Amino acid sequence: xxxxxxxxxxxxxxxxxxxxxxxxxxxxxxxxxxxxxxxxxxxxxxxxxxxxxxxxxxxxxxxxxxxxxxxxxxxxxxxxxxxxxxxxxxxxxxxxxxxxxxxxxxxxxxxxxxxxxxxxxxxxxxxxxxxxxxxxxxxxxxxxxxxxxxxxxxxxxxxxxxxxxxxxxxxxxxxxxxxxxxxxxxxxxxxxxxxxxxxxxxxxxxxxxxxxxxxxxxxxxxxxxxxxxxxxxxxxxxxxxxxxxxxxxxxxxxxxxxxxxxxxxxxxxxxxxxxxxxxxxxxxxxxxxxxxxxxxxxxxxxxxxxxxxxxxxxxxxxxxxxxxxxxxxxxxxxxxxxxxxxxxxxxxxxxxxxxxxxxxxxxxxxxxxxxxxxxxxxxxxxxxxxxxxxxxxxxxxxxxxxxxxxxxxxxxxxxxxxxxxxxxxx
Amino acid sequence: xxxxxxxxxxxxxxxxxxxxxxxxxxxxxxxxxxxxxxxxxxxxxxxxxxxxxxxxxxxxxxxxxxxxxxxxxxxxxxxxxxxxxxxxxxxxxxxxxxxxxxxxxxxxxxxxxxxxxxxxxxxxxxxxxxxxxxxxxxxxxxxxxxxxxxxxxxxxxxxxxxxxxxxxxxxxxxxxxxxxxxxxxxxxxxxxxxxxxxxxxxxxxxxxxxxxxxxxxxxxxxxxxxxxxxxxxxxxxxxxxxxxxxxxxxxxxxxxxxxxxxxxxxxxxxxxxxxxxxxxxxxxxxxxxxxxxxxxxxxxxxxxxxxxxxxxxxxxxxxxxxxxxxxxxxxxxxxxxxxxxxxxxxxxxxxxxxxxxxxxxxxxxxxxxxxxxxxxxxxxxxxxxxxxxxxxxxxxxxxxxxxxxxxxxxxxxxxxxxxxxxxxxx
Numbered sequence: 001x002x003x004x005x006x007x008x009x010x011x012x013x014x015x016x017x018x019x020x021x022x023x024x025x026x027x028x029x030x031x032x033x034x035x036x037x038x039x040x041x042x043x044x045x046x047x048x049x050x051x052x053x054x055x056x057x058x059x060x061x062x063x064x065x066x067x068x069x070x071x072x073x074x075x076x077x078x079x080x081x082x083x084x085x086x087x088x089x090x091x092x093x094x095x096x097x098x099x100x101x102x103x104x105x106x107x108x109x110x111x112x113x114x115x116x117x118x119x120x121x122x123x124x125x126x127x128x129x130x131x132x133x134x135x136x137x138x139x140x141x142x143x144x145x146x147x148x149x150x151x152x153x154x155x156x157x158x159x160x161x162x163x164x165x166x167x168x169x170x171x172x173x174x175x176x177x178x179x180x181x182x183x184x185x186x187x188x189x190x191x192x193x194x195x196x197x198x199x200x201x202x203x204x205x206x207x208x209x210x211x212x213x214x215x216x217x218x219x220x221x222x223x224x225x226x227x228x229x230x231x232x233x234x235x236x237x238x239x240x241x242x243x244x245x246x247x248x249x250x251x252x253x254x255x256x257x258x259x260x261x262x263x264x265x266x267x268x269x270x271x272x273x274x275x276x277x278x279x280x281x282x283x284x285x286x287x288x289x290x291x292x293x294x295x296x297x298x299x300x301x302x303x304x305x306x307x308x309x310x311x312x313x314x315x316x317x318x319x320x321x322x323x324x325x326x327x328x329x330x331x332x333x334x335x336x337x338x339x340x341x342x343x344x345x346x347x348x349x350x351x352x353x354x355x356x357x358x359x360x361x362x363x364x365x366x367x368x369x370x371x372x373x374x375x376x377x378x379x380x381x382x383x384x385x386x387x388x389x390x391x392x393x394x395x396x397x398x399x400x401x402x403x404x405x406x407x408x409x410x411x412x413x414x415x416x417x418x419x420x421x422x423x424x425x426x
Numbered sequence: 427x428x429x430x431x432x433x434x435x436x437x438x439x440x441x442x443x444x445x446x447x448x449x450x451x452x453x454x455x456x457x458x459x460x461x462x463x464x465x466x467x468x469x470x471x472x473x474x475x476x477x478x479x480x481x482x483x484x485x486x487x488x489x490x491x492x493x494x495x496x497x498x499x500x501x502x503x504x505x506x507x508x509x510x511x512x513x514x515x516x517x518x519x520x521x522x523x524x525x526x527x528x529x530x531x532x533x534x535x536x537x538x539x540x541x542x543x544x545x546x547x548x549x550x551x552x553x554x555x556x557x558x559x560x561x562x563x564x565x566x567x568x569x570x571x572x573x574x575x576x577x578x579x580x581x582x583x584x585x586x587x588x589x590x591x592x593x594x595x596x597x598x599x600x601x602x603x604x605x606x607x608x609x610x611x612x613x614x615x616x617x618x619x620x621x622x623x624x625x626x627x628x629x630x631x632x633x634x635x636x637x638x639x640x641x642x643x644x645x646x647x648x649x650x651x652x653x654x655x656x657x658x659x660x661x662x663x664x665x666x667x668x669x670x671x672x673x674x675x676x677x678x679x680x681x682x683x684x685x686x687x688x689x690x691x692x693x694x695x696x697x698x699x700x701x702x703x704x705x706x707x708x709x710x711x712x713x714x715x716x717x718x719x720x721x722x723x724x725x726x727x728x729x730x731x732x733x734x735x736x737x738x739x740x741x742x743x744x745x746x747x748x749x750x751x752x753x754x755x756x757x758x759x760x761x762x763x764x765x766x767x768x769x770x771x772x773x774x775x776x777x778x779x780x781x782x783x784x785x786x787x788x789x790x791x792x793x794x795x796x797x798x799x800x801x802x803x804x805x806x807x808x809x810x811x812x813x814x815x816x817x818x819x820x821x822x823x824x825x826x827x828x829x830x831x832x833x834x835x836x837x838x839x840x841x842x843x844x845x846x847x848x849x850x851x852x
Contacts, residue, residue: 136570
């Protein structure tokens with residue numbers, strides 16, 4: 001008995017899958033209870049295949065030919081994007097092939113439609129690799145924490161952003177300098193926008209929110225802020241107050257509404273998430289029964305990501321011909337929560353002219369909006385005729401804070417728009 | 427359709443299972459694809475049942491009656507120990523009931539025999555709760571990391587020890603004082619020996635080693651050191667050198683031999699394991715494909731442990747009537763590695779008379795055994811006529827180190843036996 005696998009796309013992740021299926025054949029056979037055999041590879045770029053020993057494997061450029069082939073059990077969609085990848089995935093599922101994908105964007109945009117197709121095809125759609133690469137977080141949320149209502153989950157889900165923030169934190173480097181180095185080293189994508197603007201994290205946030213609450217979540221409605229506005233000074237001031245800055249995906253259920261957001265946040269330096277450095281990812285999950293749990297590892301890279309793809313294949317093999325575990329259902333219909341309703345503490349950075357009375361006006365505006373100051377200090381950043389005012393608020397409502405900041409920005413003492421960063425306390 | 431559960435033992439964990447099956451019924455039904463129904467509770471102490479609403483549940487004191495009852499699908503063994511628990515578990519498995527247990531001692535002593543019984547009964551034996559309570563580490567090792575050879579795993583697996591070491595580290599308290607407080611608060615068992623002598627960790631180490639390498643591991647052959655010899659000075663000197671002291675279960679495969687050990691170790695303060703404080707547990711797993719991953723959470727306590735038991739029940743329900751994933755097999759037969767073969771760095775604490783020439787003699791003995799000193803310092807601990815010599819070695823072989831220390835201890839300048847702690851670098 002064996003399970004036969006077709007890989008579509010022999011790029012970084014697909015190549016890693018081909019490697020693992022060969023290299024770790026012994027442990028895969030043992031863990032799956034049967035052989036896992038690579039039977040087909042579909043790749044348009046013939047050069048990409050030169051590095052692999054594909055003896056005994058059928059190479060094709062026609063993905064559709066795989067779906068009607070009774071000798072294929074599992075299709076791995078590893079081409080990425082939402083065009084051809086969507087068409088092929090739907091086609092495979094409808095043809096009754098199990099599909100394993102690492103494609104976060106595809107799931108974030110089309111999760112419900114793909115899940116429907118899997119259900120009607122009587123097959124599985126698995127995507128462990130789509131969130132946090134080599135970390136088995138999808139399995140933890142679907143199975144390991146199955147006895148829990150998830151109260152909240154915070155994820156560091158983009159290695160590039162965490163790498164940039166780590167080097168700013170530990171080496172005092174400027175954002176632009178680290179980004180340039182990362183791009184030169186091929187560590188960050190070029191252009192880097194999908195990463196540093198937070199959209200890659202938002203795709204994963206959407207998948208986590210859907211999974212945690214078994215509900216449809218509109219990707220475009222998720223509030224997203226990236227890290228391009230974070231300055232070396234923010235990193236330094238945050239550390240003085242005992243915090244590190246991390247780009248987080250936040251997922252919570254509050255009063256029957258899903259709060260799903262992506263933004264940089266101040267995390268206490270004693271929090272385990274603060275210890276997640278460089279390109280590593282981690283997800284901190286609060287269950288109502290387990291209390292806090294955390295999952296850490298490499299969120300990207302050829303082999304860690306491929307490891308998750310292959311683990312999905314092993315799970316499919318273990319389930320055998322029998323009905324597999326119920327696929328993820330969108331059984332709830334929770335609305336997305338207005339981000340303005342968030343209650344929390346905020347770090348504020350104001351840049352004003354160095355004139356008398358500014359502090360008094362700022363304090364009055366914040367007070368008028370019900371925002372109370374926990375601590376503040378003023379710094380003269382570069383000896384120029386401007387000052388930075390750094391404020392940590394007490395618990396405040398985001399909509400009130402935004403209104404207050406708009407009022408402050410409108411004053412002619414304001415030199416730059418006020419910056420606000422949320423604070424995560426637990 | 428529903429799956430019917432009998433709980434044997436309504437103590438801390440059993441009571442938590444009864445609570446979760448009631449309280450989180452909604453999410454359990456959704457995740458399992460069917461109702462999970464508590465049908466039977468077996469408990470000898472009637473008083474223990476008073477706190478539960480057991481309407482519709484059959485209460486019995488005769489566990490054996492459950493095994494021949496066709497209306498029971500899953501038996502949860504939650505009485506602990508290796509006497510009655512073993513008999514009942516074997517009886518249940520042989521009668522064709524799936525068994526879920528939280529009993530680490532039972533598995534550490536009798537894993538192969540129980541696994542045999544599950545195989546021949548055609549049922550599942552699950553024990554997610556037996557290692558690290560609410561953390562789904564068994565699932566991660568068996569399924570999430572199924573595409574990996576596990577290179578090594580380091581676990582902080584005893585909450586009491588980690589709590590004691592944390593308070594020694596962060597509050598400068600003495601071992602005896604923290605232990606007494608923990609016992610007074612009911613946080614540590616009385617007597618605490620199973621925890622502080624490392625045996626509880628050894629049980630979990632045995633289970634992890636068996637799982638990681640699919641091999642029988644003799645519990646009694648695992649080298650075990652507890653934390654009773656750790657002094658406040660050790661904690662302080664380690665910190666001065668950039669390390670924290672943690673009690674670790676170490677599992678590695680080296681040259682076809684399983685290296686399984688329990689001992690306190692110096693962990694670099696930048697290592698994620700160093701950030702695991704107080705009663706929390708964590709397991710750091712190095713896979714050949716995923717690279718480093720870490721799993722963190724509460725390793726004990728009523729609800730976190732019960733959450734793991736219930737997740738196992740959900741998994742059994744999901745598998746339905748169909749053949750479940752292949753149970754864990756002891757397919758390999760790796761010998762246990764001689765602990766003396768370990769190569770690593772060591773922290774040494776010598777206590778000697780304050781006489782000239784000691785340093786020279788110590789240095790010569792170490793050198794004669796091929797042990798090279800990376801750094802050292804001498805402290806005068808209490809103004810008495812003795813000194814502490816603290817040494818960090820370069821990479822050394824444990825058997826050579828032990829021989830050198832025995833030689834040093836035999837000198838009449840030695841006031842106390844030398845203490846040696848291993849250093850974990852990655």
